[in-house]
Amino acid sequence: MILVKDNRCDFCGTCVAVCPVDAIELREADISIIHDTCIDCDICIWVCPIDVLSSDEKKEEVKHD
Template sequence: MKHNFYSKIAYDRQLCDFCGACVAVCPHDAIELAEADLSITESCTFCANCVHVCPMRALEIIDAR
């Protein structure tokens, strides 16, 4: 699989309700949720499962260049 290393997953802290849906669907355990903070680890492959499952639309893939 070819990865786009110019992309990253970003989340809007104002929209995120920390429900954990993104954590549950991540096949690489790349999302960590702790104390009302969400972080994406280096094991993220940008599959976008988290983006599609987020009920608050708080996650998106952005150009990180």
């Protein structure tokens, strides 16, 4: 699942532009991930210029370890 770090997004829309399934809603100063649509490809995480997005999968991996 893609997570947005609170209060750090600059709302530039770079993630919206690369999302292959249109799973990111950006309106004015509000961003949200549509989790039902999201395919967890993670490219929004990579392309974000200020690293505001993250995946919760890393946490799960840590748990398994």
